[in-house]
Amino acid sequence: xxxxxxxxSQVPVFEEAPVELRCNYSSSVSVYLFWYVQYPNQGLQLLxxxxxxxxxxxxxxxxxxxFNKSQTSFHLRKxxxxxxxxxxxxxxxxxxxxxxxxxFGKGTKLTVNP
Amino acid sequence: GAGVSQSPSNKVTEKGKDVELRCDxxxxxxxxYWYRQSLGQGLEFLIYFQGNSAPDKxxxxxxxxxxxxxxxxxxxxxxxxxxxxxxxxxxxxxxxQGITEAFxxxxxxxxxx
Numbered sequence: 001x002x003x004x005x006x007x008x009s010q011v012p013v014f015e016e017a018p019v020e021l022r023c024n025y026s027s028s029v030s031v032y033l034f035w036y037v038q039y040p041n042q043g044l045q046l047l048x049x050x051x052x053x054x055x056x057x058x059x060x061x062x063x064x065x066x067f068n069k070s071q072t073s074f075h076l077r078k079x080x081x082x083x084x085x086x087x088x089x090x091x092x093x094x095x096x097x098x099x100x101x102x103x104f105g106k107g108t109k110l111t112v113n114p
Numbered sequence: 115g116a117g118v119s120q121s122p123s124n125k126v127t128e129k130g131k132d133v134e135l136r137c138d139x140x141x142x143x144x145x146x147y148w149y150r151q152s153l154g155q156g157l158e159f160l161i162y163f164q165g166n167s168a169p170d171k172x173x174x175x176x177x178x179x180x181x182x183x184x185x186x187x188x189x190x191x192x193x194x195x196x197x198x199x200x201x202x203x204x205x206x207x208x209x210x211q212g213i214t215e216a217f218x219x220x221x222x223x224x225x226x227x
Contacts, residue, residue, distance in 0.1 A: 009154070045218070103159055104159070106156030
């Protein structure tokens with residue numbers, strides 16, 4: 001069974017600084033990987049996903065993530081954050097082909113300060 | 115519909131009462147999930163329906179929790195004899211078979227008093 005660890009529960013940064021939100025997964029088979037974002041008082045929406053192919057995945061709002069199979073990681077990055085990026089970010093993993101449930105990490109609260 | 119619809123959006127119930135939470139997935143989506151979101155606990159998986167396969171109930175926290183999906187569409191999550199620790203936001207999501215993206219509803223905020 002898959003599991004996801006998000007190493008940082010809270011990440012405070014200043015506006016225009018770079019940010020990396022860390023995600024490690026545990027699985028014995030190949031996986032699909034996702035990052036979801038939840039803005040204050042809103043529902044979850046997909047930020048980006050890795051299914052196969054290029055290990056560098058680009059998503060919405062300037063975010064990108066890199067799949068590293070040897071390190072079983074899928075860290076999320078943005079070179080310059082905005083106040084509007086303040087939100088909670090969730091990493092998730094599922095088995096290939098949708099054969100297994102989608103499992104989420106506990107989330108990382110990103111706070112961008114002026 | 116345009117998205118995943120959950121009802122009610124808010125529910126306050128007395129300890130010991132039963133509650134039913136409803137989820138209308140996106141039309142044509144064969145996979146449906148229920149999650150529970152509590153402060154600081156992330157999204158806790160509850161149950162997963164995929165087409166006609168037997169549901170994955172491995173996340174249900176106790177036998178007070180059950181869910182069904184009728185006709186491969188609407189799903190109902192039932193919590194019997196509610197306890198205060200059941201207070202949380204219950205989220206439903208749906209996706210196409212061979213998951214590429216799960217679409218989430220706005221959730222039902224359950225408060226047990």
